[in-house]
Structure formats: structure tokens, C-alpha cells
Amino acid sequence: MIPAYYEYYNPVKILSGRQALDNIPYELEILGCRRPIVITDRGVVEAGLIKIVLDAWAGSNLVVGALFDETPPDSSNAVVNQVAGIYRTNNCDSIVAIGGGSVLDTAKGVNIVITEETDDLMRFVGAERLTKRMRPFIAVPTTSGTGSEVTMVAVIANLEKKCKMAFTSYMLFPDVAVLDPRMTITVPPRITAATGMDALTHAIEAYSCLQKNPLSDAYAFKAVDLIRQYLIRVIRNGKDEEARMAMANASLLAGCAFSNSMVGIVHSIGHACGGVCSVPHGVAMAILLPWGMEYNMKECAGYYAELLLALAGPEVYARTAPEKRAGESVAAIRQMNSTLNQLTGMPITLKDAGVKREQLEEIAQTAQGDGSLVFNREEADFRDILGILEAAY
Amino acid sequence: MSTGKKYPEIIPGQKPFTSLVVKIVLFILGRGFQSIAARDEEVKREVESWEESFSILFEVLPSGPYLYLQKQNGRLRTLGLVRNEADLVISFKTLGAAFLIFTGQMGTPQGYAEHRMSVQGDLARAMSLIRCLNLVEFYLFPGFIARGILKRLPPMTMRRFALRMHVYFLGIPFGI
Numbered sequence: 001m002i003p004a005y006y007e008y009y010n011p012v013k014i015l016s017g018r019q020a021l022d023n024i025p026y027e028l029e030i031l032g033c034r035r036p037i038v039i040t041d042r043g044v045v046e047a048g049l050i051k052i053v054l055d056a057w058a059g060s061n062l063v064v065g066a067l068f069d070e071t072p073p074d075s076s077n078a079v080v081n082q083v084a085g086i087y088r089t090n091n092c093d094s095i096v097a098i099g100g101g102s103v104l105d106t107a108k109g110v111n112i113v114i115t116e117e118t119d120d121l122m123r124f125v126g127a128e129r130l131t132k133r134m135r136p137f138i139a140v141p142t143t144s145g146t147g148s149e150v151t152m153v154a155v156i157a158n159l160e161k162k163c164k165m166a167f168t169s170y171m172l173f174p175d176v177a178v179l180d181p182r183m184t185i186t187v188p189p190r191i192t193a194a195t196g197m198d199a200l201t202h203a204i205e206a207y208s209c210l211q212k213n214p215l216s217d218a219y220a221f222k223a224v225d226l227i228r229q230y231l232i233r234v235i236r237n238g239k240d241e242e243a244r245m246a247m248a249n250a251s252l253l254a255g256c257a258f259s260n261s262m263v264g265i266v267h268s269i270g271h272a273c274g275g276v277c278s279v280p281h282g283v284a285m286a287i288l289l290p291w292g293m294e295y296n297m298k299e300c301a302g303y304y305a306e307l308l309l310a311l312a313g314p315e316v317y318a319r320t321a322p323e324k325r326a327g328e329s330v331a332a333i334r335q336m337n338s339t340l341n342q343l344t345g346m347p348i349t350l351k352d353a354g355v356k357r358e359q360l361e362e363i364a365q366t367a368q369g370d371g372s373l374v375f376n377r378e379e380a381d382f383r384d385i386l387g388i389l390e391a392a393y
Numbered sequence: 394m395s396t397g398k399k400y401p402e403i404i405p406g407q408k409p410f411t412s413l414v415v416k417i418v419l420f421i422l423g424r425g426f427q428s429i430a431a432r433d434e435e436v437k438r439e440v441e442s443w444e445e446s447f448s449i450l451f452e453v454l455p456s457g458p459y460l461y462l463q464k465q466n467g468r469l470r471t472l473g474l475v476r477n478e479a480d481l482v483i484s485f486k487t488l489g490a491a492f493l494i495f496t497g498q499m500g501t502p503q504g505y506a507e508h509r510m511s512v513q514g515d516l517a518r519a520m521s522l523i524r525c526l527n528l529v530e531f532y533l534f535p536g537f538i539a540r541g542i543l544k545r546l547p548p549m550t551m552r553r554f555a556l557r558m559h560v561y562f563l564g565i566p567f568g569i
Contacts, residue, residue, distance in 0.1 A: 003507075004507075005507045006507065007507070007508045125513070125514060125515060125516070126482075126511070126512045126513040126514050126515075126516065126519070127511050127512045127513075127516075128508075128511035128512075129511065129513050163515070163517070166516050209506075210502060210503060210506040211506040211507075262506070368520060368524075369516070369517030369518075369520045369521065370516075370517075370520065371516040371519065371520060373520060374501075374502045374505055374506070374520070374523060375502065375505075375506055377544070378544065378545075379543075379544035379545035
């Protein structure tokens with residue numbers, strides 16, 4: 001069914017595959033730039049990935065204006081302002097971010113600060129408030145989960161006000177997203193599992209939330225199909241380059257999908273689990289996804305039934321009676337979680353993830369304030385969210 | 394080679410009827426919200442969580458109408474169809490979008506999902522406002538309209554019915 005009205009926008013140029021990194025100097029040249037700041041974190045440096053990047057850029061006219069490798073696991077306004085200062089001092093003309101979600105969000109925050117000539121990000125908090133064209137920005141993800149390289153969202157902590165600032169704007173899209181197999185080949189199995197489930201949740205929620213549309217559906221469906229085929233395979237053999245690229249593409253596709261059709265209750269609760277109990281995002285997604293789907297079943301059964309084809313393959317889809325397909329989709333996800341738990345030790349209950357029962361009410365309260373709850377098809381109040389948390393505990 | 398043909402500029406017309414309807418509904422929304430916030434327990438609880446002087450602006454781009462609300466002395470007050478700096482700004486991109494939502498043809502979540510409005514300010518507060526608006530719409534609209542725009546209809550109780558009557562006959566006309 002075509003929605004009565006929708007908007008879809010994704011201007012990111014995507015480079016994917018062998019030697020994709022080598023094209024970055026060329027892409028920056030097209031954008032009129034040669035002196036990027038490279039934003040990353042210590043983990044990426046220690047994994048040897050920055051050396052690979054610099055080697056890939058050898059022989060070009062590019063000069064790295066500055067390398068900032070101290071991005072913390074949670075991006076904050078203090079870090080953003082610090083990096084923006086380095087950008088200005090070193091006369092950089094563009095941004096290249098190499099890392100996971102925090103690095104990419106930090107880069108987006110830096111771009112806001114530089115472009116708007118401000119040090120007060122709070123002025124731009126909210127949805128669709130940025131109006132100026134940002135500095136050229138290239139995103140190189142080193143995990144296959146957040147999809148941040150193709151989204152218009154950034155979440156940055158405000159340390160003074162002790163809150164998370166969410167920015168949603170078409171201006172935050174990177175100019176280019178670069179998927180290079182060398183960037184994800186070293187990701188450990190447990191992180192691969194968690195980030196893979198993050199991507200799966202993006203795709204499933206994008207396929208079933210209020211803002212779904214035919215374009216985001218196409219991306220989401222393909223993402224789910226790739227994850228079904230390649231997630232377990234890449235966990236078993238991390239050096240499988242084809243599987244790594246497939247997962248990188250799945251994460252990007254899921255990012256394209258949810259950036260335009262948003263996410264729902266699983267992310268609302270998952271964000272709160274991360275904020276209150278520091279549960280890693282991908283782990284929270286894996287644990288909460290089947291319970292969130294069961295909660296939404298009355299409104300979303302049709303969509304979950306369609307997704308069984310991608311989640312379990314054509315044979316299972318064909319032999320499952322139509323009225324049972326939605327339930328089978330949830331079962332397929334539970335099976336995936338179970339396999340990932342056996343292979344990597346990824347938790348599949350909130351208790352195993354370190355959440356204390358007495359924290360559940362605080363999580364439910366926090367989840368109510370998450371913007372993604374608006375897009376969930378089913379209404380959910382404090383009691384409903386607490387019910388999901390109890391079930392997932 | 395000039396053909397002598399002229400190409401004058403064209404200024405699209407206005408929508409006076411739509412604008413008037415939106416102004417009336419915003420007035421009703423402001424008075425209704427003020428009244429409900431003082432009496433409905435759930436809305437009261439949400440407003441209590443807001444800091445004193447917290448302000449909300451509903452605006453229709455590019456140049457109105459507007460509705461400005463502010464928490465004063467612990468209560469939510471409607472300050473009229475005026476534009477002011479606000480902590481939370483809900484901007485409707487077009488008059489048509491505001492008309493759809495304020496006349497109950499489209500719910501707030503659906504309007505937001507269709508990018509018909511933008512939000513400036515803390516999203517947690519925006520979520521609190523949406524929870525309030527769901528209840529305000531429940532009180533202001535008759536059931537057959539509310540059913541189409543709310544994800545879940547709260548159960549109608551005698552207390553809620555009495556509050557609805559209070560809002561219709563005292564809250565909106567007299568600002569009580």
C-alpha cells in the first residue's frame with residue numbers, strides 16, 4: 001500500500017568494495033577540498049585501520065589537516081567543540097570520519113558547530129532546524145550496525161545539562177559513504193553480532209513504523225535478506241571478505257531505510273537501556289526486538305508476515321501458512337539470537353546484559369521521552385513499556 | 394528578438410478561510426489545554442514535570458497564525474495567538490498541514506511522520522507535549538473523530554465526561 005503522503009531523501013554517494021578508501025582524495029577533490037580533519041578513536045588506530053587509510057591515500061594531493069583520535073564511546077558537546085577548534089586552528093576544509101556510531105555522530109556535531117559558527121549545539125536541537133549547507137563530509141564506518149553513514153540523525157550528550165541532544169536534519173547527511181572491506185575485517189565476533197542485530201532492528205522497524213514508504217521498504221527488505229544470509233557466516237569466519245561486505249551493505253541499506261521511515265518502540269526502550277544501564281546498543285536491540293515485535297503484532301502482523309521471506313528464506317516462507325508467518329518471523333529472530341548467544345556469548349536477556357530489576361521503572365520512564373516512540377504504530381505508555389521490559393528480563 | 398510579450402510576476406493568493414479556521418482552532422486548543430491541564434491527572438502530571446516558565450509555541454510557517462503557551466505559577470496558561478521566543482517550537486510547514494491536523498483529519502504522530510511539522514527544542518519535552526496533546530484531542534474532539542487520529546482512545550469515564558463538558562462550556566468560552 002502506498003502511503004497518502006511521504007518524503008524520501010538520501011543524497012549520499014556510496015562507494016562500496018575493493019579499494020573504496022583509495023577514492024576518498026578524488027571525492028574530496030570533486031567537493032573542492034584537499035585538507036580534511038580525520039576524526040576517529042583509539043580503537044580504530046590500535047586496530048591498524050588508520051595506517052591502512054593513510055597508505056590508501058599515498059600518492060594523492062590530499063593533506064590530513066589534523067588527526068583526532070580521542071573520540072570517546074559516547075559523543076559529547078565538549079568533544080565536538082574541542083574537535084571544531086582543531087578544525088579551525090589547522091585550517092581544515094572538510095571532515096573524514098572513520099569509526100563507529102560515536103565517531104560519525106561526533107563528526108556530524110562538529111559540522112554543525114563549524115557551519116553555524118557556534119559553540120552552543122543546544123540552539124539546534126530538534127528536528128529539521130538546520131538550514132545551512134554543511135562542510136564536505138565523508139563517512140567511513142568501521143562497524144556494520146548503526147548505518148550512521150547514511151542517516152540524518154546525530155545524538156550527542158550535553159555534559160552540563162546531563163541530557164542527550166538529538167539532531168535530525170537533511171543537512172546532516174554525509175556527502176559520501178565509503179564501505180571498504182579492510183575497515184570491518186577486524187571486528188570481534190561479539191561486536192559483529194551486536195551491530196548486526198542493530199542493523200536488523202533498523203530494517204524491521206523501518207519496515208513497520210508509521211513513516212514506512214515503498215523506497216524505504218525496498219532498502220529494509222534487502223537489508224534483512226543480507227543479514228539472514230551473512231551474519232552467522234561472518235561470525236563463524238571473520239575474515240570472510242564477501243560476508244563482511246554484505247554486512248556492511250546491509251547496515252547501510254538499513255540506515256537508508258530507517259533514516260527515512262524512522263524506528264519505533266524497540267529503539268525507544270533500547271536507547272533508555274543504554275542511557276540508564278549502559279547496555280550496548282546492539283545488545284539491547286537483539287534482546288528487545290522479538291518482544292517489541294510481539295507487542296506491535298496487532299498493528300504490524302501483515303508487515304512481519306511479509307518479512308518472513310527475507311528473515312527465513314523462500315522455502316520456509318512458502319511452507320508457512322499465511323496466518324502463521326508473522327509469528328514465524330519472531331521465532332526466526334529468537335533463533336538468530338540463540339545462535340549468536342552460542343557463538344559469541346551475546347546476552348539474550350536484560351538480566352544477562354547487566355540490568356537490575358529495580359532499574360526497569362527508570363528505563364520505562366526514560367523510554368517515554370524518546371522521540372522514536374511517536375513512530376511506533378501501537379501506543380505505548382509507561383505500563384506497556386514496563387511490561388515489555390519485564391518480559392525481556 | 395523581443396516579441397513584446399510581457400512576463401509579469403505572479404503572487405500566489407492567500408487562504409483566508411483556512412487561516413481563519415486555524416486561528417479559531419488554535420484559540421480553542423489554547424483555552425482547552427489550559428483548562429484540561431488544571432484538571433486531568435495525567436496532563437497535570439506531565440505539566441508538573443516541566444520547569445517553571447517553560448514555554449511552547451505552535452506556529453504556522455511562514456507568518457502565522459500562532460499559539461503561545463507558558464507554565465506560570467505551576468499552571469499552564471494560554472497567552473494567546475501571539476509569537477514569542479519559546480523553549481519548544483512546533484512549526485507547521487504549511488497552512489494546509491496545520492488545517493489537516495487541527496481539524497482532526499490527521500493525528501499529530503501521523504503529521505510528524507509525514508514531515509508536515511518540525512520541532513525545535515528538547516525531544517523529551519516534545520514527547521511529553523505529545524502525550525498531553527493526545528489527551529487534549531480526546532477531550533476536544535468527539536469520539537468518532539478522536540478514534541481516527543489517536544493510536545489508542547482512553548476509556549471514557551464519568552469524570553472525563555464531566556471534564557469534557559467543563560471544557561466545552563466553561564474552559565473554552567471563559568478560560569476557566
